[in-house]
Amino acid sequence: MELSGEIFATRRIIIVGDVVLDGYASGTVERISPEAPVPILHHMSNQEVPGGAANVAMNIAALGGSVGLVGVVGTDEEAKRLETMLTESGIETHFIRSAERPTTSKLRILVSNHQMLRIDREEVSDINPDDEDRVIVAATELLAAADAIILSDYRKGCLTDKVLQELIDAAVAAGVPVFIDPKRKDFRKYRGATYLTPNRSELAAATGMACDGDDSCRLAAEQAIEQTGATILLTRSERGMVLFPPRGQEIWLPTEAKEVFDVSGAGDSVIATFAYALANGTPVAQALRIANCAAGIVIGKAGTATTTQAEIIAVMEREHADVAPANRIADLTSALRLRAEWKAEKLLVGFTNGCFDLLHPGHIALLREAAQECDRLIVGLNSDASVRRLKGASRPVQDENARADVMASIRHVDLVVLFEDDTPQKLIEALRPDFLIKGSDYEIDEIVGADFVMTHGGKVKRVNLKPGHSTTNLVAKSQSQ
Numbered sequence: 001m002e003l004s005g006e007i008f009a010t011r012r013i014i015i016v017g018d019v020v021l022d023g024y025a026s027g028t029v030e031r032i033s034p035e036a037p038v039p040i041l042h043h044m045s046n047q048e049v050p051g052g053a054a055n056v057a058m059n060i061a062a063l064g065g066s067v068g069l070v071g072v073v074g075t076d077e078e079a080k081r082l083e084t085m086l087t088e089s090g091i092e093t094h095f096i097r098s099a100e101r102p103t104t105s106k107l108r109i110l111v112s113n114h115q116m117l118r119i120d121r122e123e124v125s126d127i128n129p130d131d132e133d134r135v136i137v138a139a140t141e142l143l144a145a146a147d148a149i150i151l152s153d154y155r156k157g158c159l160t161d162k163v164l165q166e167l168i169d170a171a172v173a174a175g176v177p178v179f180i181d182p183k184r185k186d187f188r189k190y191r192g193a194t195y196l197t198p199n200r201s202e203l204a205a206a207t208g209m210a211c212d213g214d215d216s217c218r219l220a221a222e223q224a225i226e227q228t229g230a231t232i233l234l235t236r237s238e239r240g241m242v243l244f245p246p247r248g249q250e251i252w253l254p255t256e257a258k259e260v261f262d263v264s265g266a267g268d269s270v271i272a273t274f275a276y277a278l279a280n281g282t283p284v285a286q287a288l289r290i291a292n293c294a295a296g297i298v299i300g301k302a303g304t305a306t307t308t309q310a311e312i313i314a315v316m317e318r319e320h321a322d323v324a325p326a327n328r329i330a331d332l333t334s335a336l337r338l339r340a341e342w343k344a345e346k347l348l349v350g351f352t353n354g355c356f357d358l359l360h361p362g363h364i365a366l367l368r369e370a371a372q373e374c375d376r377l378i379v380g381l382n383s384d385a386s387v388r389r390l391k392g393a394s395r396p397v398q399d400e401n402a403r404a405d406v407m408a409s410i411r412h413v414d415l416v417v418l419f420e421d422d423t424p425q426k427l428i429e430a431l432r433p434d435f436l437i438k439g440s441d442y443e444i445d446e447i448v449g450a451d452f453v454m455t456h457g458g459k460v461k462r463v464n465l466k467p468g469h470s471t472t473n474l475v476a477k478s479q480s481q
Helices: 053-062 077-088 129-143 161-174 200-207 214-228 266-279 284-298 309-322 332-344 361-371 384-391 400-408 425-431 450-455 471-480
Strands: 012-017 019-032 039-052 066-073 092-097 105-111 114-121 148-152 178-181 231-235 241-244 251-253 349-354 376-382 415-419 435-439 459-463
Touching: 012 053, 012 129, 012 266, 019 053, 019 066, 019 077, 039 053, 039 077, 039 105, 053 066, 053 077, 053 148, 053 266, 066 077, 066 129, 077 092, 092 129, 129 161, 148 161, 148 266, 161 178, 178 266, 200 214, 200 231, 214 231, 214 241, 231 266, 231 284, 241 284, 251 284, 266 284, 284 309, 332 349, 332 376, 332 415, 332 425, 349 361, 349 425, 361 376, 361 435, 361 459, 376 384, 376 400, 376 425, 400 415, 415 425, 425 450, 435 450, 450 459
Parallel strands: 012 066, 012 148, 019 105, 066 092, 148 178, 349 376, 349 435, 376 415, 435 459
Antiparallel strands: 019 039, 105 114, 231 241, 241 251
8 A cells, every 4th residue: 555645534433432531640769758668759740641432532533533432421620621632632522421420530650651550530330321321322323424433341331231232233223333442251242343352361351261372362263253243353462463354364463563662552542543444445454554553653652642644654654665675576486475465464466567667757656656556566577588579679778687676666666576478468367466557548458467357356447647758758868869
């Protein structure tokens, strides 16, 4: 997928669940109290940020989304402060105020960004029947305009059995995908959800099975799928994450974090980014990579944090740049292996081809447009012998090694494969791309491999080229000077 200034358009996401006010009191410790063997904190600063379901909402808003947030709070000052922060971030709040319970809050005591103590103020029993109905009505009214709904279950009482079932049923009836961050030990209460995003300890607790290795994670996920019918996105901390669908190929990804600073809210970032990417029509494998990247960014920050499109783009483009150009040049055997891996990951693979003798703006426009149609772009490059047969004895100007090296250095390109034939027909038949991309100067029936690609379920895309650019003209002009 070609990354640019934006990877997401604005989508409407509804979030329902346990909202939290996260507090941080920071200071230094230089001595032990004479009154008791405890450290004395020299207080330096306080900070409050939205947590729980409210942090999921903050993550969606940071990605550019439109958010409707439903939750239960108290009639206290904490509720007012939480709502003010959310409103200032552009989040539409639909809070149910209950006189029976406080706004859930967590105060962390930090020394040099390490937690010494956490003080929780909360009521963890189910909300009363009247508040249940108010949550259901508020959320159901918002569903009509939603692209997805996220149920953020922190087991603080908002998502009762009744609330869960009625909202899942309403979303399914409306055709809205349901994403749930689960905390219950009985995942059957989430049946009907589209995706569940447990961590290892949550999946282990729900299934009674250890999740300490790949095989045990798979077995536990299979049980969770049987219980819920949902796709399981399992987060595994330092081991990355893995997607277990009810049918189809598993997708395993290593962690993107270079340094773990604070895991607070990482699960919120995963479900928010994954749901928002899918709501934007992003392929599942690519959405998983984006969510994995977001988690890596967030746990490199202190406290409950969010990430932005710009940060995600910067990291993913840097990772692409870290792949040496030489490693993007492959023979057919290696290309077929990579193609099989990309297919297993459900990545859309595009293909374009040419001599690319002297690169000019027209070539770059073609490659840029081609990359926007797919997750991975393969470029078929005519060998020197092939170019001579097509263009004459004076071509190519640059040999195949030089042309391949230049092509592999272009950020839009993921793989370069040389071919000896006059046309890339055999290469296309071997690679079976999902997209075949050529310039608009070709008609569909003139594009080599078009029939094959369309017959096998792929698409052919003609992209507009920059006018007035031609390698032949460039060569002729240089020879006339």
